[in-house]
Amino acid sequence: MNPVALGLAVASAAGALAVAAALLAPARVRVALVGVLTAVLGAAGMAAGGAALAGHIFTAHVSQLLPLAGVYLAVDALSGVFLSVGGAVVLAASVYGIGYFRHSGHNGHSGGNGRAIQVLWPVFAFSLVLVPAAASVSTLLVAWELMAVSSLLLVVSEHRRSAQVRSAGVWYAVMTHLGLVTILIGLVWLASAARTETFAGIAAAAPGISPVVRGGVFVLVLAGFGSKAGMVPLHAWLPRAHPEAPSPASALMSAAMVNLGVYGLVRVGLDLLGGGSRWWWLLVLLLGSLSAVYGILQASVANDLKRLLAYSTVENLGLILVGVGAAGVFKDSGFPVLAALALAAALLHTMTHAAFKTLLFLGAGSVLHATGTRDLDDLGGLRARMPVTTGLFALGALGAAALPGGAGFPSEWLLLQSLIHGLVVPGVTVVVLLPVAVGAIALSAGLAVAAFVKALGTGFLAKSRTPAAEHAHEPPPAMLAGMGLAALACAGFALVPGLVGPLLGRAVAAAGLGGAGADQAAGRLSALGSTLSPLLVVGGALLLVVLLRVLMRLVARGPRRAAPLWDCGAGPLTPRMEYTATSFAEPLQRVFDNVLAPESDLDVTAYTESAYLVERVAYSRAVPDRVEHRLYTPVIGAVRRAGTASRALANGSVHRYLGYGFASVIVLLLVLAAAQ
Amino acid sequence: MTTSSVVISALQVTLVLAGAPLLTGLMRQVRARLEGRAGGGVLQPWRDVRKLLRKARLDPEGTGPAFRTAPLIGVAAAIMAAAAIPLAATGTALGSGADLIAVIGLLTLASAMLALAGLDTATAFGGMGASREMTITALAEPTILMAVFALSTRIGSTDLPAIVTAGITDGARLASPASLLAAVALAVVVLAETGRLPVDNPATHLELTMVHEAMVLEYSGPDLALVELGASMRLAVLLGLWASLFAPWGIATTAGAAAVVLGAGVFAAKLALLGAALAAGEVFTAKLRLFRVPELLAGSFLLAVLAVTASFFLN
Numbered sequence: 006m007n008p009v010a011l012g013l014a015v016a017s018a019a020g021a022l023a024v025a026a027a028l029l030a031p032a033r034v035r036v037a038l039v040g041v042l043t044a045v046l047g048a049a050g051m052a053a054g055g056a057a058l059a060g061h062i063f064t065a066h067v068s069q070l071l072p073l074a075g076v077y078l079a080v081d082a083l084s085g086v087f088l089s090v091g092g093a094v095v096l097a098a099s100v101y102g103i104g105y106f107r108h109s110g111h112n113g114h115s116g117g118n119g120r121a122i123q124v125l126w127p128v129f130a131f132s133l134v135l136v137p138a139a140a141s142v143s144t145l146l147v148a149w150e151l152m153a154v155s156s157l158l159l160v161v162s163e164h165r166r167s168a169q170v171r172s173a174g175v176w177y178a179v180m181t182h183l184g185l186v187t188i189l190i191g192l193v194w195l196a197s198a199a200r201t202e203t204f205a206g207i208a209a210a211a212p213g214i215s216p217v218v219r220g221g222v223f224v225l226v227l228a229g230f231g232s233k234a235g236m237v238p239l240h241a242w243l244p245r246a247h248p249e250a251p252s253p254a255s256a257l258m259s260a261a262m263v264n265l266g267v268y269g270l271v272r273v274g275l276d277l278l279g280g281g282s283r284w285w286w287l288l289v290l291l292l293g294s295l296s297a298v299y300g301i302l303q304a305s306v307a308n309d310l311k312r313l314l315a316y317s318t319v320e321n322l323g324l325i326l327v328g329v330g331a332a333g334v335f336k337d338s339g340f341p342v343l344a345a346l347a348l349a350a351a352l353l354h355t356m357t358h359a360a361f362k363t364l365l366f367l368g369a370g371s372v373l374h375a376t377g378t379r380d381l382d383d384l385g386g387l388r389a390r391m392p393v394t395t396g397l398f399a400l401g402a403l404g405a406a407a408l409p410g411g412a413g414f415p416s417e418w419l420l421l422q423s424l425i426h427g428l429v430v431p432g433v434t435v436v437v438l439l440p441v442a443v444g445a446i447a448l449s450a451g452l453a454v455a456a457f458v459k460a461l462g463t464g465f466l467a468k469s470r471t472p473a474a475e476h477a478h479e480p481p482p483a484m485l486a487g488m489g490l491a492a493l494a495c496a497g498f499a500l501v502p503g504l505v506g507p508l509l510g511r512a513v514a515a516a517g518l519g520g521a522g523a524d525q526a527a528g529r530l531s532a533l534g535s536t537l538s539p540l541l542v543v544g545g546a547l548l549l550v551v552l553l554r555v556l557m558r559l560v561a562r563g564p565r566r567a568a569p570l571w572d573c574g575a576g577p578l579t580p581r582m583e584y585t586a587t588s589f590a591e592p593l594q595r596v597f598d599n600v601l602a603p604e605s606d607l608d609v610t611a612y613t614e615s616a617y618l619v620e621r622v623a624y625s626r627a628v629p630d631r632v633e634h635r636l637y638t639p640v641i642g643a644v645r646r647a648g649t650a651s652r653a654l655a656n657g658s659v660h661r662y663l664g665y666g667f668a669s670v671i672v673l674l675l676v677l678a679a680a681q
Numbered sequence: 682m683t684t685s686s687v688v689i690s691a692l693q694v695t696l697v698l699a700g701a702p703l704l705t706g707l708m709r710q711v712r713a714r715l716e717g718r719a720g721g722g723v724l725q726p727w728r729d730v731r732k733l734l735r736k737a738r739l740d741p742e743g744t745g746p747a748f749r750t751a752p753l754i755g756v757a758a759a760i761m762a763a764a765a766i767p768l769a770a771t772g773t774a775l776g777s778g779a780d781l782i783a784v785i786g787l788l789t790l791a792s793a794m795l796a797l798a799g800l801d802t803a804t805a806f807g808g809m810g811a812s813r814e815m816t817i818t819a820l821a822e823p824t825i826l827m828a829v830f831a832l833s834t835r836i837g838s839t840d841l842p843a844i845v846t847a848g849i850t851d852g853a854r855l856a857s858p859a860s861l862l863a864a865v866a867l868a869v870v871v872l873a874e875t876g877r878l879p880v881d882n883p884a885t886h887l888e889l890t891m892v893h894e895a896m897v898l899e900y901s902g903p904d905l906a907l908v909e910l911g912a913s914m915r916l917a918v919l920l921g922l923w924a925s926l927f928a929p930w931g932i933a934t935t936a937g938a939a940a941v942v943l944g945a946g947v948f949a950a951k952l953a954l955l956g957a958a959l960a961a962g963e964v965f966t967a968k969l970r971l972f973r974v975p976e977l978l979a980g981s982f983l984l985a986v987l988a989v990t991a992s993f994f995l996n
Contacts, residue, residue: 305819385803388745408790409783418782421826421839428834428993440989443830444823444982451822455815458793462800462811466747541775542761542783549757550750553907557753561738561903568739570804571898584800584808592816596975 009063009080012053016134019046023127036118040103043127047095050134054089058508077203079140082511086352087137087268090359094261095130098253101367101487122162129155136265142192142202153181159254160246170249177246184229191225207277223285226273234266235319237296241633248311252370259318260362264355276517286333294445296323301449305456306590306628310369310379321358325351327442328420338430345518347423349509354416357498361404361412364491368398375477381586386469390477395465397488402457404495410543412495415502463586470580500540603628685936690764690774697763701917702726708960715964736902744801751798752904755911758791768921769944770933771842779841781829799896810896820978821870827985828863834992848929862988864927869981875916879969924951
């Protein structure tokens with residue numbers, strides 16, 4: 006039997022069993038059972054993806070499942086990348102969930118062990134495996150909607166906690182469905198132009214479709230898939246919804262679900278439509294650069310740990326889109342090797358981002374679990390109480406900061422390499438836009454370091470700022486195991502990224518960049534291990550640290566002893582004197598004042614006796630999402646005004662409503678008559 | 682990794698390790714003489730290191746592993762950079778690990794660790810220094826990457842030996858607009874990354890203006906010796922990198938002993954010259970206000986972008 010088919014079958018069976026267990030099993034064993042079965046689902050999905058990457062191809066048509074069309078499934082190496090990434094994230098998050106959901110009732114609400122969450126969890130996990138395996142428009146749309154709805158319900162599952170959760174749910178529901186609508190229109194338009202709805206048929210018919218239709222389809226699917234991938238300016242739902250979901254679900258959304266936006270774009274744009282025009286990809290490149298800079302800028306001033314991570318997702322998906330856009334530009338300019346390199350960089354970054362973002366979100370979940378807060382200003386000092394979590398979070402932060410020794414370094418390196426070679430591509434727009442993209446990557450790399458030093462330094466190091474942080478404790482073993490799995494993946498990518506080189510070569514070939522270009526690029530990618538040797542640099546640095554440590558111990562006199570901190574002679578220091586996350590980010594916020602437009606409010610209350618004696622000073626600061634503020638508020642306002650204005654049309658008279666119906670039929674008939 | 686490449690890297694590391702404090706001493710001495718003081722002599726930083734190494738190791742209360750490891754990582758990163766960058770000869774031991782982006786990443790990692798150590802002390806000084814240092818790093822790193830990009834596009838590689846070799850064999854390349862713009866941009870960033878005037882004042886002891894010194898305020902004894910050593914090595918490595926990229930003459934392209942020794946001598950001379958010039962310049966420079974620094978860095982970023990654009994257009 007085809008190993009991909011076997012993997013998918015095991016995944017489906019495990020998913021069905023998990024749903025059954027969630028419904029039928031007693032509360033005592035429910036979480037463990039669902040967690041283990043969903044972990045099996047993830048592992049099977051990962052294995053199926055791995056088999057696809059190893060060269061096995063799988064196609065199937067199940068005509069009984071969906072009416073009219075049936076379900077088409079196909080897994081090639083490109084799907085394999087997203088299948089294995091999604092499966093791996095599901096595996097780590099499910100193991101983690103066994104501990105998290107059992108114990109998440111820390112603030113008086115019913116925990117995650119209720120039936121609803123436990124049913125949704127495997128459904129969402131299964132949809133993440135199903136989307137990349139879909140091979141027809143209707144199958145993709147059904148899987149896509151399954152993913153959207155199950156994740157939406159997971160986001161609002163803690164709706165009793167705060168109004169923020171409800172608002173996040175509304176934002177997510179509206180934006181994900183608008184995205185679905187644009188994808189639906191785009192793909193249906195494409196399918197009707199191609200006169201078939203299977204991907205294989207569309208890919209064969211695509212060269213004959215007029216460029217106008219293809220351009221229109223591309224813009225529509227870019228809006229839909231880009232919004233799922235958190236592309237600015239369609240990212241507004243992401244920093245709201247991801248932080249409010251239960252942490253393992255945040256990990257699934259931020260590390261696996263957003264990737265499928267990229268998958269959709271690559272599948273439709275590069276594979277089905279076969280590249281198209283250069284402006285498509287320049288648009289993707291530009292929007293990707295914008296997302297990268299804007300996302301990390303917001304992350305570097307965010308105080309909420311999970312919001313910071315969500316904005317970092319916007320940044321990283323922006324970087325991936327830069328790679329995809331560059332691949333498209335290179336392909337259309339006739340440089341297949343470069344295109345393959347750029348796409349491979351994007352796919353590698355998808356993998357590494359999934360690894361470190363899973364780790365970071367699970368770490369943030371452990372912090373939330375231990376302290377009940379996500380506000381970095383209220384944390385601090387977790388290192389003493391949660392040493393393992395701190396260490397693992399540090400590994401993830403190193404990856405997100407894209408520094409050597411971190412998972413993100415090899416992929417960002419490869420991305421820069423592919424852009425550096427873009428000099429050969431002719432055309433003024435390319436010459437202008439490529440340096441802009443490189444500048445965006447560079448700026449986001451610098452700001453990412455600041456953002457993650459802030460997250461780690463003010464959240465985990467230093468002294469505890471609140472009693473909640475002071476009484477933190479390590480999470481249960483299952484949660485640590487989930488984080489450990491993600492950490493293993495991070496370490497693997499950081500030290501031996503070359504291992505995935507040949508796999509990426511196959512994935513790139515499957516994305517429509519076939520031929521000599523892909524072969525040559527695959528050769529280069531398998532040499533990745535030797536061209537980029539993080540093992541040597543990182544290993545050498547680590548060895549030196551150990552050597553220096555031993556040396557210092559030999560040179561120094563006597564053991565280390567404690568000494569008081571320098572307090573300027575003004576008495577003992579208190580945690581209130583520490584730098585908080587807000588104060589840490591203040592210089593950056595000031596530098597980017599014009600972009601971020603922060604709102605601060607200073608309220609001074611004087612004593613009634615004298616205006617010069619201050620009783621109380623209240624200071625508040627917020628950095629609203631400016632894109633959201635400027636772009637969405639007017640649109641929402643306009644829709645609301647239109648709604649109010651159209652109320653005059655509905656005055657309650659039945660005659661008038663019948664008149665409307667009659668008029669519509671007449672107009673429709675006239676239009677049809679004119680069109681004949 | 683051949684024997685000769687290991688020898689070259691070892692030589693470079695030894696040179697930087699032994700010479701970096703001397704470079705700092707030389708710069709202080711030049712400055713002292715120009716300001717009409719006697720100065721402590723070129724050997725003073727080494728005497729300081731010796732003095733500090735003899736002191737007891739103290740752990741400020743409440744600090745953890747980040748605080749203790751940061752000085753070690755600082756020195757280790759500088760050593761790795763010294764081993765990788767073609768300072769005296771192009772055939773360094775790390776081979777293709779001698780990647781410009783990787784080297785810059787390592788040095789950034791060291792400053793990020795030091796910022797974490799500053800935050801770990803939970804004092805206002807530590808946090809202040811860390812916050813400022815990270816702001817400067819966040820704005821300086823893009824410039825470095827852009828300058829790297831400008832230098833790499835024509836060679837088609839970020840491999841340092843390849844870039845330096847191209848500079849040696851084709852001298853005209855160094856006088857191209859892209860290269861000149863990148864040189865200015867990188868010079869500004871080297872000043873910022875090593876905490877020199879006008880970005881940070883290495884001699885200041887006024888808390889509110891400090892960046893680097895505030896961050897490392899809690900270090901004492903052997904740890905402080907490592908921090909100081911790491912900082913001066915960082916200066917030597919970054920100045921050496923700048924010299925190798927924009928004035929590569931004298932760097933040995935073969936592994937012959939005479940060429941390598943000559944290369945090492947030229948490298949030492951270049952560093953001394955650059956250091957003396959920098960120190961002389963600092964006498965006439967005032968420190969910028971902290972919130973004017975981003976303007977300076979934005980200016981250098983712009984130059985780097987122009988360098989990239991020039992390298993695209995003028996090809």
